[in-house]
Amino acid sequence: MLRVQVPDEISPEWRPIIERQVNLTLSPVRGSLSSLRIDFQPVRSNGDGTIAYRCELRGRASNGRTYSVSAQHPDGQTAIMDTLTRAKRTIVRERNGVAARR
Numbered sequence: 001m002l003r004v005q006v007p008d009e010i011s012p013e014w015r016p017i018i019e020r021q022v023n024l025t026l027s028p029v030r031g032s033l034s035s036l037r038i039d040f041q042p043v044r045s046n047g048d049g050t051i052a053y054r055c056e057l058r059g060r061a062s063n064g065r066t067y068s069v070s071a072q073h074p075d076g077q078t079a080i081m082d083t084l085t086r087a088k089r090t091i092v093r094e095r096n097g098v099a100a101r102r
Contacts, residue, residue, distance in 0.1 A: 034060050034061065055070060055071055057069045
């Protein structure tokens, strides 16, 4: 069973967006994961004071492998989707590589 952890510090408006995107994007690889932590926060993107959002995923696969993927973007939803899509691609690539070696 996959355990998803989204820290309480993440604002209530972002929490449902993150949870929905996790369910939509990672559902095909959900069986490969045993735990998942998502961190999401606004950061200064450069010296001019503009704000970007950074999303970081740390996960553990059922086989013990760990994943760490992140993305940063001026749009928060894009940062979340980029991070989850990269994680999914990494997991699928690894699963396909293991299956090909058998």
